[in-house]
Amino acid sequence: MSNLPVVPRKWQLKAHGEKNVFVKSPGESPAHIVMKALLWALYLPDYPGMRVEVRIGDRYKPDLISLDSQGNPVFWGEAGKVSPDKIQSIARRFPSTHFALAKWDTSLAPHIQHVAAALNDLRREAPFDLIRFPEDSFARFIGRRGEIVIDFADVVWHRFA
Incomplete structure (x- = not known):
């Protein structure tokens, strides 16, 4: 995390x-x-x-969340540590998300193995993505004026279909 700013x-x-305004909670890491x-x-x-x-x-x-016109989640994003129980609970209850x-x-x-185990035997209608941001992500993707430029080609990722 040495490449991260305050x-x-x-x-x-x-x-x-x-x-978008990102509000840092007390104790929340810069990486998060x-x-x-x-x-x-x-x-x-x-x-x-x-x-x-x-x-x-x-x-x-x-x-992160994106909702449809009825207020149902169509996209759900999480950063950092997420327990297998949480993954399984969300994936089971929101199969179209x-x-x-x-x-x-x-x-x-190792995270691919944990997610695969959590998703095992669940019927999913939407993808589940696992993404790795490299250590130099802040310097590479966030400009001085707060503009973010990033694409899937810039990261390592795995999609569970």
Whole structure:
């Protein structure tokens, strides 16, 4: 995490013509904030209007969420540590929701095994993505004026269909 800046408490970032304010909670790591921001920018073209840290009436609060016109989640993003129980619970209850889980500068191999085990025997209608952001992500993808430029070609990722 040596390439990460001190993240301000409120950080306005831009991607794909949209702006979002990322609010750092007490004790939240800079890596977690950067992962949320990069995940937001990565999926924003497919899910415009995506929101950050908004409760949706579920026991779990997503890091990122995009809802359909009826208020059902169509995209759910999480950054960092997520328990197998949480993965299984969300994947089971929201089979039509595209789910993405971001990890910071780590091999995806053990996480692929954990996610596969959590998804085992679940009927899914939407993909579940696992993404690795490299250590230099802040310097590579976030400009001085808060503009984020990132694409799937820039990251290592795995899709569970």
